[in-house]
Amino acid sequence: MSDARPPRESATVLLLRDGAAGLEVFMVRRHLASDFVGGAYVFPGGAVDPEDESPELVCRLGADDAASWGERLRLAPARAAAHVVAALRETFEEAGVLLARTSAGTRVSTGGDDRARWEDLRASLLAGRLSWQALVAAEGLTFTTEQVAYFAHWITPLGTPKRFSTRFFLAEAPPDQEPLADNREVEAGVWLRPEEALEARRTGRMTVILPTARSLEALLPCRTAAEAMAQARGRRVEPILPRIVMRDGEPVALLPGDPGYDEAAEAPLPAFDPSRM
Secondary structure (H helix, E strand, O other), X not given: OOOOOOOEEEEEEEEEEEEOOEEEXXXXXXXXXXXXXXXXXXXXXEEOOHHHHXXXXXXXXXXXXXXXXXXXXXXXXXXXXXXXXXXXXXXXXXXXXXXXXXXXXXXXXXXXXXXXXXXXXXXXXXXXXXXXXXXXXXXXXXXXXHHEEEEEEEEOOOOOOOOEEEEEEXXXXXXXXXXOOOOOOEEEEEEEOHXXXXXXXXXXXXXXXXXXXXXXXXXXXXXXXXXXXXXHHOOOOOEEOOXXXXXXXXXEEEXXXXXXXXXXXXXXXXXXXXXXX
16 A cells, blocks of 8 residues: 655656647657656656746746636646646757747747757756756847646556656647757657557557547547647546555556445555556
8 A cells, every 4th residue: 555645846847739631649668767657748848847937037037927827737836836837847958959039029939050069958957957047048049938727637646656746738749840859868769649649549659548538538629739729628527536546466556436435535546556547
């Protein structure tokens, strides 16, 4: 039985683009050696760091200030803003995409003549030679949060060795920035249509955990990135805490509203591998 320690706050981003055959989302594979869902295909993301809540970063959220994010995430404004800052930081760290404007008001481009410089800055950030706050300040950046929408909130069930309370965001990928996995925590970055990723999960060609799969399912009705963003902005996000029960020796995830969900709160907590959700 696992203890009931609180989950760690984290943020993840579904980068979207309009592909030739429809809406696509950028996914990365966690390294097999990762101590949490190693080998699974996920969206870029990670834990909210204390630095993400610094006033120097929160004030760079652009038109969507901390108060407005607080209303959407139903958190204290500074804490909500920290989740958005973390989402943008992780998008740059793990995917190399920077959703920001320069001090001159132009959108950042990490390609073309500036590619080498941004690759060096990203490498310094990943190696710990440069902090996120220092990078943002030195470049005079303001985050383009109008490209970001709050999408979902999943809490890792009890019974897992690591637990997270993860806010999911959608973001439109800038056309002049090509995502590239960092090859540290994640690898094998790939653009996929949601139905492609779900079919790969069904046939066992990709490991895709439940929150990721449900997020992909929510995108199925959307034909374009703009349509997905509009849908997300119009929805009320409720936290989802799966509860795990063992059936025939296999862990089964129950979601709010499923038969047996309420009763599962009283059941002993089975230890299980979250990649089997």
